[in-house]
Amino acid sequence: MNDRAEDGAAAGSHTSDDAAEAATHQWRVRSQRLAPLVDGVEYYAAVRSALIKAKRQVFIVGWEIHSEVDLLQGEEAERAEEESEWPDRLADLLQAIVQARPELEVRLLIWEGSSMFALERQHLPRMKRPWDQRKRIKLVWDKDTPPLGSQHQKLVVVDDRVAFVGGMDLTKSRWDTHEHRPADKRRRNPGLFPTFGDPYHDIMLALDDEAARRVGEWCRERWRRATGESVDPPETDGASGGDGDDPWPERVEPLLTDREVELALTEPDYAGREELRQVEAAFIEQIRAAEKLIFVETQYLASGKIADELCERLREDEGPEVILILPFGCPGKLQSMAMDSRRDELFERLREADSNGRFGAYWATLNDGDIEKPFEHSVYIHAKTMVIDDRLLRIGSANLNARSMGLDTELDATVRVGADERDAVEAVAGYRRRLIGYLLGVDADEVARAEKEEGSVLGAIDSLRGGERTLAPFEHRTPKPTRDIALEIGLADPDRPPSEEDAKRALDTFAKHIGKRDKLRKALSVGVGYARRWKLALLGFAVIVLIAAIWRVTPLGELADRERMEGVVETIRESPAGIAGVIAVFIALGSFGFPITVLIAASGAIFGVVWALVVSFTGVLGASLAGFAFGRMAPSGLQRRFAEGRTKRVAKVLKGEGVLSVAVVRNMPVAPFAVVNAAFGFTGVRWLDYLAGTMIGMLPGIVLLSVFGRELGKLVTDPTPARVAQAAVVGVGVIVLAIVAQRLIKKFAPSPVEGDPDEADDDDNPEQGDDADAPGGS
Secondary structure (H helix, E strand, O other): OOOOOOOOOOOOOOOOOHHHHOOOOOOOOOOEEEEEEHHHHHHHHHHHHHHHHHOOEEEEEEEOOOOOOOOOOHHHHHHHHHHOOOOHHHHHHOOOOHHHHOOOEEEEEEOOOOHHHHHOOOOOOHHHHOOOOOOOOEEEEEEOOOOOOEOOOEEEOOOEEEEEOOOOEOOOOOOOOOOOOOHHHEEEOOOOOOOOOEEEEOOEEEHHHHHHHHHHHHHHHHHHHHOOOOOOOOOOOOOOOOOOOOOOOOOOOOOEEEEEEEEEEEEEEEEOOOOOHHHHHHHHHHHHHHHOEEEEEEEOOOOOHHHHHHHHHHOOOOOOOOEEOOOOOOHHHHHHHHHHHHHHHHHHHHHHHOOOEEEEEEEEEEEEOOOOOOOOOOOOOOOOOOEEOEEEEEEEEEOOOOHHHHOOOOOOOEEEEEOHHHHHHHHHHHHHHHHHHHHHHHOOHHHHHHHHHHHOHHHHHHOOOOOOOOEEEEOOOOHHHHOOOOHHHHOOOOOOOOHHHHHHHHHHHHOOOOHHHHHHHHHHHHHHHHHHHHHHHHHHHHHHHHHHHHHHHHHHHHHHOHHHHHHHHHHHHHHHHHHHHHHHHHHHHHHHHOOHHHHHHHHHHHHHHHHHHHHHHHHHHHHHHHHHHHHHHHOHHHHHHHOOOHHHHHHHHOOOOOHHHHHHHHHOOOOHHHHHHHHHOOOOOHHHHHHHHHHHHHHHHHHHHHHHHHHHHHHOOOHHHHHHHHHHHHHHHHHHHHHHHHHHHHHHHOOOOOOOOOOOOOOOOOOOOOHHHHOOOO
């Protein structure tokens, strides 16, 4: 990683020697194709297309990830479902490509973050769950950051042949169309309860050739720092799979071709590594070199050094126009305290320097600038892009704040075109006009016409403003209560790793302002996490409570008369044929996939605990034997077909053929009860071991569910508030005990087999063991 190019791009007439010196060591590499991808609708489809063609190596590096995010939405998803066998959901897609390509390895390196962002992120165990059994999909939590710093780069590399760099993570609340409709149901977030993201604007850049290889090298270096594992570059020759040799995403036309790309880094002074401020130096050099136009989209404006450079250009009589597009503000209280007040201060500096009327700062509104509910009716600008004179295009992860210059890790890509390259200049201008047009609700040609008529970009924007969807000038300020408690800028937005004392002071300040609402939201988030795992049980409980309430207030209650029901149950108990009939129905339903937990709870509700244990235990064993016999006697062809489905998950976690292994699988949510029974029949486990393991593994659950069922039965016949509360307490107790039992089993039982059992290379690579798959944090 030390073979960096000797110098950055040539500085403009305004570049001083110290800025030129600081700009050295940027990587300068060739890319045959370059394509900006505007908004999630373009980027997510492009990255899916490239992943489908991966052969040997995929890196996904980011600030955040969500395993359940859908890469296609709406009509695009429906069309892909008809035309392609590849799934849209990220977790499913990565599993599918790894299963299809024996040589392919996928590595995900995600910043560990801190408790401040816990509510914004997917719960780590849930994130890992889809990939737990895939040795060739490795997820690592990256802790290689100084205090208060973050790994802010957003990178995806496929086989070192295509790379994506920019500001967008593969996570929730990022996908959106160019229209940014206020109530677009396609922005539905993953999760148990339906939530929808707000309008969101971001940009990535697709690169190939030498540029993609360089970004791949950087990903491998970051992986080495985080894990200690050195990863070789991919050798794609002879690799199997892939829909064609070229992983460049389908339907993505390059904006430019055969260009030199400058890759600039921010690296903090940390862990004995040299500080790199290439991102900052490049910004300074590029701003000083501008002649007519500096156009910037950024999430934050908080860097005093960058603001000073812009002020100098605005003071010049013949300097460039400076146009900044930012979000209305930060929706989070802490972010607003840290960034919005600073933004307002720097805007004042820029306005004072603008003696020639060449400065414009805008936010994207969807309701003509009404600030009553701005975050519901504006576009959140998360993009980090800059265009200089339509001859320089820059896209990356760095904002115009101090931490992007020296504390966070960043990577920005810049490409330049010559003034005499008319087609290339027009292509960059078209990109810029497209961005402006999306936010103004007009097309790029209309922006070009307005620029020609008005003689400036600022004039064009002002002439096209006025619709519901438009760019509104920044006329509002941070609310006074937020200004009054604003964090000092040295803590909120440091440009270098802070001292231990500064970091503690900042964290204490953050904690002080979190408040009760955020604590309640955190508790709700934890509750929702458990609800996802137990949603069927909770839904069933809610349905039973509803039925009890209906029976309580309608004539149906007569059917639930306690004496009448007890008489029916007593008749069944006293009749051997009655008990046998109930058990036969239990076995039949359990064998054909009816939820076994519902059957056990129903037995407890009807018979009480003692008789329910008799019925449930006998029924469970009978259904287990029936499924096992089916699996054992099924033709080999049918077994192979089943082995490719959900039963394959059982084989992965079945370490051996002993009693304990069977008991462990019985307490792991790998597949439905009936599927597990058949899967055991497909394996070589012995009958006696299977029966003993089933009895040991199922007995605790049968007891717990029988008790729970008894309480539900009482609730149906006597649905008083006291009964509802008692049933709820027992239900919660059952869930808690089940979670505890499952964790104890995972802790003390033999570890399940990892990886695909049919992968020949697993046994040949002992170094890719459990430690390599372990995340970098909790």
